Amino acid sequence: MTPDTVLEVRSLSVAYRQGAGWSRAVDDVSFALKKGEVFGLVGESGCGKSTVSLQLLGYRHPSLRAEGGAVLFKDQNLLKLARPELDKLRGEKIAFVPQNPTTALNPGIRIGRQVAETMVAHGRAKDLGGADAVVGKYLKLVGLPVDPAFLRRYPHQLSGGQQQRVCIAMALCCDPDLLVLDEPTTGLDVTTQEQIVSLLIALRARIGLAMLYVTHDLALLSQIADRIGVMYAGKMVEVAETEVIFNAPKHPYTRGLIGSIPRIDFDSAERERPLRGLLRRQELPPGCPFSPRCDFALERCFTEPQKAEPTGPESSVACWRWREIVPLPPEPIVIPPLPEAKGELPLLTVDKLDIHYGSAGKVFRAVNDVSFAIRQGEVFALVGESGSGKSTIARAISGLVPPAAGTVTLEGKALAPRVNRRSAAQRRLIQYIFQNPDASLNPRARVGETIARPLHYFFRLDRSKAAERVAAALADVQLDGSYAARFPDQLSGGERQRVAIARALAAEPALLLCDEILSALDVSVQANILKLLQALKAEHAIAMLFISHDLAVVRMLADHVCVLYGGEVMEIGPVDRIFAAPFHPYTHTLLQAVPVPLQPPPASDGLNAGEPQRGGQGCVFAGRCPWQIGDICETTRPPWRAGEGGLRLRCHHTIEALNELADWPPLTETSRATRTRHENRVD
Structure with missing residues (x-):
């Protein structure tokens, strides 16, 4: 291990008990993580990425066994440590942020006390009273309020994004060297995702924290990771810098993953072809596990195992054909036509619906x-x-x-x-x-x-x-x-x-x-x-x-x-009109928060903070709106505005003003032509 290496995984193999035998879930996986580096681990469900992440904490399920390799943290093999040694290491030196904060947080304990308990458990405070005095420091670090009223809230009184921030605060309160994040933004909306990713980027810059980030969201991962490891059926099939993974992927599986990312624009001229089929572990051949789904597989690919070979100083690929593979023509994105009206009445009508709790x-x-x-x-x-x-x-x-x-x-x-x-x-x-x-x-x-x-x-x-x-x-x-x-x-x-x-x-x-x-x-x-x-x-x-x-x-x-905000309609219309100017300010905020591969998230300026102004006389989006005019937005209900093609939105700005304010997206020539074709379809 080099002096700046925080963790190294060497030829890790892990199996789960299955009936009378064992089934290998992770097979000969290797990578290293340096101080201040974010290493992303991606792959489809069942590829073994979460199993790998839990081995970084020395997690040992009764039906799991390590069949080979080592997980070295500062020259300690976590696979060999006894439970008392692991308990001291977990939380203090290696911290974990789970996928679902709702189930990770204790619903019967106030959030301030939950953070304090972690500090007491690892000797960072003598008692809960002493810990309470510094809990605010870590909540402030993750952008949460530190007033006593907030500390006394229970988890169910927080939003999903706030709950995840509390989990991150608990993970940071002992100043760990390594943070393991297992799908921390799955299920969160785009603006909350943006907040969490911006927070993690800021933490890395501020305290030099090393992170292993496990996710299936490649576009989001590209905004934070320095290097990415791609797993398939328990094997690491490619490791490379993030820009290389997205701009010049070498393994056919990596190409298919990138091609499968849903795109908010229709520019498919340079897209990779999406994956076909599904990962079926019970049907894997003795050779390359990806060969049944690979568009480039030859007969020998099904029978000959392929080992990772270096493609650069810190990159590798497990495909012996990677030098000769050229991209296939992309599949066209099929846009379903608008259905023809059948009959005089709609199938379903919702009229002036109010729902109160x-x-x-x-x-x-x-x-x-x-x-x-x-x-x-x-x-x-x-x-x-x-x-x-x-x-x-x-x-x-x-x-x-x-x-x-x-x-x-x-x-x-x-x-x-x-x-x-x-x-x-x-x-x-x-x-x-x-x-x-x-x-x-x-x-x-x-x-x-x-x-x-x-x-x-x-x-x-x-x-x-x-x-x-x-x-x-x-x-x-x-x-x-x-x-x-x-x-x-x-x-x-x-x-x-x-x-x-x-x-x-x-x-x-x-x-x-x-x-x-x-x-x-x-x-x-x-x-x-x-x-x-x-x-x-x-x-x-x-x-x-x-x-x-x-x-x-x-x-x-x-x-x-x-488009809904705070229980009210902000904008409604045909899909192509919603994704083209003019935008309601809230729709514009949502679109700007959508992760774009290799583009950092917008700088946080507080626009995503705050709660809807429910029950007031003004606009429900007032207080958060980046285009707010003034007091009229706080005191007067905004009028409905009619755009072209059946678009309707509710805003004090005129349609002409909203057109001028819009700056999403920066269109390429291809996507501009595509959007024009679809706008003509609506007209």
């Missing part, structure tokens, strides 16, 4: 005066930050949350506020697909039983006819009939989400409520689910209410978009 003495206005309509076969997207009211609106449409005012109409008939008062036919026509299939699928029911339930309930089918329909529903989501006999824990994340979609399709709905169904999936699985949704829309003319914080995915799939 709490009692009469303390009411929280979650949704205020929201109206929109969805036509048959149309994908209507709701976008906005966490807490904007997107999921609450979907729950009101499904009948899970009764509105305080307003109506929801399906096929011209008003729906009862609660689902138990709706007819079976109305319940069948609206089906909900939840964000997390791990929680929404019964772990004790086989896939066939799960899909058959709506068939028995709505259609009273006998066993044989239900089995035929189950097979057809699985075929609709591109799964074969053998999946009917499996349990959810035998499926990958993408396969589980396909089963959730199949269950919804079995009811023959007219409208799917898709609530963040892609947020926890890696880019290649996202691409497959997106193609599936586009096919379902084209073949079955199913309408969708698509809720997402990923604006690139929304642009690829949606026909119309509604």
Whole structure:
């Protein structure tokens, strides 16, 4: 190890118990991490990246064993240390930031006390009282308030971004040398992601912290990582500097990952071709594990294992054909046409919807005066930050949350506020697909039983006819009939989400409520689910209410978009109009926060701080708005403005002024021509 090396992983191999034997999850992985360096670890779900990250903490599950190699931290092999030595090292010298702060934080302990307990546990303070005096220093370091009222809050009283900042503060409070971050921004909206990444960049510059950053979000990783390691099926297939990974990827898998990144622009002239197929560990050949999905594989690739060879001072690639591979022509991005109006009435109409929580003495206005309509076969997207009211609106449409005012109409008939008062036919026509299939699928029911339930309930089918329909529903989501006999824990994340979609399709709905169904999936699985949704829309003319914080995915799939903030509509219109000037100031803020490969996040200037001004007389975005005019935004409700092509937005600025203020995006000639073609389509 060199003097500036903080950690070195040498030929690490790890296996999990599987039945009577062992299955290797990590195979001969090596890399090093220097002081002040951010090393990114990427790959699809199941590639082994989280297993590697946990070995940096000496984590040993009862069903896990290290079959070879070493993890050296300052000349100590973490794989050989006893539990007392590891307990002293973890948190003090090597700290961990988990993916889900909601489950990582203790819901029954105030946040100030949780940070203090970490300091006491590692001898950084004699008691909780002494720790309380310095807790504010670390909360301030991560951009959180330090007043006593904030320290006394419980985790559920914080936003998702604030919870993640508390986790980072707990990780930093013992001044560690290495920070391990496992998907720390998955599930967060783009503005919160921007805040967290900007925070980590600032911390590295300020205190020289080394970081291992595990993620499937390549665009976000490019903003912070110095070097990137790409894993596939437990092997490290490429290691290189970040700019090399994005500008000159050498391994075919790396090329496919980059090509699978959803793009918010349509400039595909220099795009890599996206990945095809899925990672199936049980079907790996004895040679290169990627060969079944590789567009460049030869017969010998399936039989001959390939070792990593150096391509530079600190880079390598495990592909013996990397020198002769040339990029394939990119696949064109298919933009679905706007559906033709069928009939005089929309399929679903939401009119002046208000949704409140709490009692009469303390009411929280979650949704205020929201109206929109969805036509048959149309994908209507709701976008906005966490807490904007997107999921609450979907729950009101499904009948899970009764509105305080307003109506929801399906096929011209008003729906009862609660689902138990709706007819079976109305319940069948609206089906909900939840964000997390791990929680929404019964772990004790086989896939066939799960899909058959709506068939028995709505259609009273006998066993044989239900089995035929189950097979057809699985075929609709591109799964074969053998999946009917499996349990959810035998499926990958993408396969589980396909089963959730199949269950919804079995009811023959007219409208799917898709609530963040892609947020926890890696880019290649996202691409497959997106193609599936586009096919379902084209073949079955199913309408969708698509809720997402990923604006690139929304642009690829949606026909119309509604931008929400603080429970109110900021902007609504055809998708191409939403992504072209004029922008509502909030829409503009969202677009600027979308991570762009190799471009640093915008400098934080406080625009993303603050809460919506709910229930006031002025604009709900006042106080955060970068284009705020003055007191009129605080005191007067903004008027609706009509743009071209059916665009409507609510702002005190005129359409002409908003056109002048817009500076997103810096367009290339190709993307400018593409945008013009799609604007003409809307006209």
